[in-house]
Amino acid sequence: MIQLLVAGLTVGSTYALVALGIHIILRATRAINFAQGDFVVLGGLFALSFVSQLHVNIWVALLGSTALGFVLGALYERFILRAAARVNEGAVMIASIGTVYVLLYGHALIWGNEPQPLPTFSSAQQVQLGGATIAVQSIWVIALLAVMLAVLYVFFERTVYGKAIRAAANDPIGARLAGINVDRARSVSAAISIALATFAGTIVGPITLVGGSNGITITVKGFVGAILGGLASPIGCTAGGLLVGLIETLLGSRFAHDLVDPLVYAILLVVLLVRPQGLFGGRRIVRD
Amino acid sequence: MKARLRVDLRLQCAFAVLVVVFGIAGARDTALIQAATYGALYAVVAIGLSLLLGNTNLISIGQAGFFAIGAYAVAYLTASVTWPAGVTPGAQFLVASVLGTLIAGVLGLALGIIALRFSGPYLAMATLAFDAIVIGLLRYVPAFGGVSGITNVPYPIFGSITLSGPNAYWYAWLLVAVAAAATTAMLRGRIGRALEAIRNDPLAAEVVGIPVRRYTVGVFAYAGALAGLAGTFYASFLGLVVPDAVGVTVSIDILLMVILGGSGTVSGAILGAAVIAFTNLYGHSYQNLRPIAYGIAVICVAIFLPHGLVGLLWHRRNVKATVAPVDVPPAPGQTAHAKPQATTPWLEVRGVSKHFGGLVAVDNVSFALENGTVTALIGPNGAGKTTLFNAIDGVVHADTGTILVAGRDVTAWEPHRIARLGVARSFQSARLFGDMTVAENVATSAFATSGRTFDVGAALTRFGIASLRETPARDLAFGDRRRVELARSAAGRPDLLLLDEPAAGLNALERERLRTDIESLRGDGITVLLIEHDMQLVMDVSDRVIVLEFGSVIADGLPREVQTNPAVIEAYLGASA
Numbered sequence: 001m002i003q004l005l006v007a008g009l010t011v012g013s014t015y016a017l018v019a020l021g022i023h024i025i026l027r028a029t030r031a032i033n034f035a036q037g038d039f040v041v042l043g044g045l046f047a048l049s050f051v052s053q054l055h056v057n058i059w060v061a062l063l064g065s066t067a068l069g070f071v072l073g074a075l076y077e078r079f080i081l082r083a084a085a086r087v088n089e090g091a092v093m094i095a096s097i098g099t100v101y102v103l104l105y106g107h108a109l110i111w112g113n114e115p116q117p118l119p120t121f122s123s124a125q126q127v128q129l130g131g132a133t134i135a136v137q138s139i140w141v142i143a144l145l146a147v148m149l150a151v152l153y154v155f156f157e158r159t160v161y162g163k164a165i166r167a168a169a170n171d172p173i174g175a176r177l178a179g180i181n182v183d184r185a186r187s188v189s190a191a192i193s194i195a196l197a198t199f200a201g202t203i204v205g206p207i208t209l210v211g212g213s214n215g216i217t218i219t220v221k222g223f224v225g226a227i228l229g230g231l232a233s234p235i236g237c238t239a240g241g242l243l244v245g246l247i248e249t250l251l252g253s254r255f256a257h258d259l260v261d262p263l264v265y266a267i268l269l270v271v272l273l274v275r276p277q278g279l280f281g282g283r284r285i286v287r288d
Numbered sequence: 289m290k291a292r293l294r295v296d297l298r299l300q301c302a303f304a305v306l307v308v309v310f311g312i313a314g315a316r317d318t319a320l321i322q323a324a325t326y327g328a329l330y331a332v333v334a335i336g337l338s339l340l341l342g343n344t345n346l347i348s349i350g351q352a353g354f355f356a357i358g359a360y361a362v363a364y365l366t367a368s369v370t371w372p373a374g375v376t377p378g379a380q381f382l383v384a385s386v387l388g389t390l391i392a393g394v395l396g397l398a399l400g401i402i403a404l405r406f407s408g409p410y411l412a413m414a415t416l417a418f419d420a421i422v423i424g425l426l427r428y429v430p431a432f433g434g435v436s437g438i439t440n441v442p443y444p445i446f447g448s449i450t451l452s453g454p455n456a457y458w459y460a461w462l463l464v465a466v467a468a469a470a471t472t473a474m475l476r477g478r479i480g481r482a483l484e485a486i487r488n489d490p491l492a493a494e495v496v497g498i499p500v501r502r503y504t505v506g507v508f509a510y511a512g513a514l515a516g517l518a519g520t521f522y523a524s525f526l527g528l529v530v531p532d533a534v535g536v537t538v539s540i541d542i543l544l545m546v547i548l549g550g551s552g553t554v555s556g557a558i559l560g561a562a563v564i565a566f567t568n569l570y571g572h573s574y575q576n577l578r579p580i581a582y583g584i585a586v587i588c589v590a591i592f593l594p595h596g597l598v599g600l601l602w603h604r605r606n607v608k609a610t611v612a613p614v615d616v617p618p619a620p621g622q623t624a625h626a627k628p629q630a631t632t633p634w635l636e637v638r639g640v641s642k643h644f645g646g647l648v649a650v651d652n653v654s655f656a657l658e659n660g661t662v663t664a665l666i667g668p669n670g671a672g673k674t675t676l677f678n679a680i681d682g683v684v685h686a687d688t689g690t691i692l693v694a695g696r697d698v699t700a701w702e703p704h705r706i707a708r709l710g711v712a713r714s715f716q717s718a719r720l721f722g723d724m725t726v727a728e729n730v731a732t733s734a735f736a737t738s739g740r741t742f743d744v745g746a747a748l749t750r751f752g753i754a755s756l757r758e759t760p761a762r763d764l765a766f767g768d769r770r771r772v773e774l775a776r777s778a779a780g781r782p783d784l785l786l787l788d789e790p791a792a793g794l795n796a797l798e799r800e801r802l803r804t805d806i807e808s809l810r811g812d813g814i815t816v817l818l819i820e821h822d823m824q825l826v827m828d829v830s831d832r833v834i835v836l837e838f839g840s841v842i843a844d845g846l847p848r849e850v851q852t853n854p855a856v857i858e859a860y861l862g863a864s865a
Binding site for chain 2: 026031032080083084086087088089090091092093094095097098099100101102103104105106108109216220223224227231256258259261262265266268269272273276
């Protein structure tokens with residue numbers, strides 16, 4: 001049971017970070033970023049190159065991969081999302097799907113089609129916990145997720161800059177009148193969102209292997225988590241992402257592999273119909 | 289809208305010629321013809337999605353799910369089911385194809401009902417989930433062959449004709465022609481105008497008499513059925529079907545075809561499908577570079593060509609329109625066809641209340657209008673005037689009380705049904721259909737008149753907007769917007785006309801024009817209920833004035849009486865000193 005729980009939370013960590021990233025970009029551009037999962041894959045590959053080409057420690061690789069994600073996110077916003085947002089929200093979504101193709105086949109072009117291993121964050125591989133054997137990396141994943149969430153919380157809730165970004169997302173015109181540079185706030189939002197994705201790709205890389213996979217499934221699962229938890233609430237998104245990981249793992253231990261995804265989607269449809277604001281969301285619901 | 293339909297039809301004709309030429313000239317290149325055949329089937333799916341996306345703004349990332357249902361219906365029913373002797377493979381195919389199309393259509397209907405509640409990201413996710421569930425079940429249920437799908441699907445044979453093989457190209461494009469013709473006929477007719485109105489402003493569409501929910505669900509069902517139909521041909525042309533060929537990535541591909549070609553047009557869907565079919569064929573030698581180039585193309589289209597490739601031919605930046613001169617018509621009621629005075633009042637409001645949370649917006653309001661008169665509804669801001677309007681024409685439903693239109697209880701009706709009884713309305717903020725021209729806006733009045741035709745040209749002339757005929761509504765100056773909205777609500781000769789602050793923001797000349805217009809409408813026998821803050825106008829045109837304050841009627845009588853009523857003066861000026 002503990003084993004399943006830890007496995008579920010590990011899988012869910014990626015979804016939680018993706019859901020949170022989707023939420024942040026949604027708030028800034030009012031559109032869904034379908035490329036979120038491909039940035040996760042990219043993050044793992046960045047870390048791989050840091051380790052195998054530059055021969056640095058995996059921790060340095062984590063920092064590097066997250067920083068690269070931040071820069072890439074800012075560029076992505078500046079040159080693709082912002083231009084598409086001038087057309088409409090649909091255009092942002094379509095442009096992000098275009099980006100999926102560029103990233104997906106770009107990965108393959110640079111790093112090849114084969115999944116590759118990434119070193120774990122510590123030399124110990126497994127640990128006994130209440131009679132269950134737990135992969136140490138899973139503990140790292142969950143701990144690092146917690147650290148990241150704490151950092152985000154402090155940034156958005158306790159710093160002036162974080163508050164400015166939230167203000168810019170809530171009411172761009174009002175924020176402009178208050179002297180906030182809304183364009184830059186959007187850039188920083190996207191940068192943080194993509195940094196979360198590459199961070200996620202690096203911490204789970206040692207478990208899932210990196211590269212050779214299709215990011216769109218990660219995006220969709222993160223998206224499911226975001227809607228389950230409440231697309232309008234960052235806490236709901238995180239909880240929803242973790243929940244999807246748990247549900248998936250639990251269903252996977254009971255049912256045939258092919259049935260897991262349809263069941264997850266069926267749960268999603270039911271939640272959409274019964275409680276569209278999400279399980280953990282407040283009353284507000286983002287429309288259009 | 290007109291320019292788009294014109295270009296669309298011309299392109300379709302051009303494509304038809306191309307298809308014939310290509311079919312004859314390219315007949316020997318099997319790979320090429322095959323690519324064009326499957327391209328045709330995807331084009332049919334894309335045509336449905338194009339209608340959905342371009343005319344209702346509803347997105348679906350689940351069209352391949354419907355395609356899969358059609359394909360598996362034919363594959364399963366013709367390959368795995370034992371038919372009674374004597375049923376020819378052709379007949380089997382027909383039955384299976386009709387069944388597959390129907391199932392897809394019904395599921396489309398179900399998704400359409402979901403779409404009534406969600407839009408944007410939620411709808412995108414719901415449709416994607418639908419496709420994923422369909423594919424998951426197809427993989428899981430053993431009868432459908434799991435990952436390896438169903439093979440040995442027989443070719444449908446009708447006498448000497450085999451609906452497959454080398455001739456599949458022609459049958460597939462014939463199917464496109466049928467789908468294109470049906471969809472184009474829809475777009476050019478009443479349905480197209482209704483969908484365009486809904487896309488621009490669902491609430492205003494509902495109020496002019498368009499059943500928005502029925503159309504939304506209908507379009508979803510139609511798009512689903514088209515995708516299912518294409519799927520049934522796919523399975524029999526290919527002779528097999530596997531789940532991976534109809535998964536979520538195919539749904540995304542179809543979405544991109546429509547975006548690339550241009551949503552809202554039939555030719556755009558065909559062009560997009562053709563472009564993708566051929567890049568798939570020729571791109572194989574470039575492996576990863578092809579999808580990367582494709583992705584870049586998609587990004588560029590999203591940013592630079594929001595109306596797709598076809599949009600290049602019809603979409604132009606709109607030129608600022610000239611403002612129509614305000615001419616005051618000579619005398620009111622010169623076109624009078626006064627309707628016989630019915631004995632039942634066109635509108636009776638009985639004890640109507642409406643709460644929003646703890647706020648009482650309308651509190652136990654009762655009155656009946658005398659037919660053929662102008663009644664003004666006045667009161668301070670927040671008195672509940674607009675809420676009362678909304679309750680009368682069904683935009684909101686009263687908590688208690690009854691609304692009677694021509695003696696019928698319409699309290700719980702939807703706005704479009706009330707509109708069809710002859711109730712028209714204008715909004716405080718002139719809700720026009722921005723992408724439609726002035727003439728098209730006024731023509732939507734016909735939705736409420738259910739068959740009764742009227743002369744759009746005469747209506748335009750009567751309200752002095754004939755010179756703006758072809759101007760897109762979004763380019764109108766403020767005063768003209770209000771006049772066009774008045775024309776739209778009055779053109780269908782309603783029996784009851786609700787005008788919400790029609791004079792707000794008008795200049796003196798426009799206001800004078802409005803006064804004569806209202807008087808002329810009364811001359812036609814139309815009963816008018818008017819919300820207005822402009823007291824001069826109220827006193828000039830009204831036969832009766834009802835005053836609301838905090839949701840209750842505080843005065844009701846002749847304009848002169850109300851003007852001197854102490855309670856009214858207090859409501860407007862505060863307690864007298």
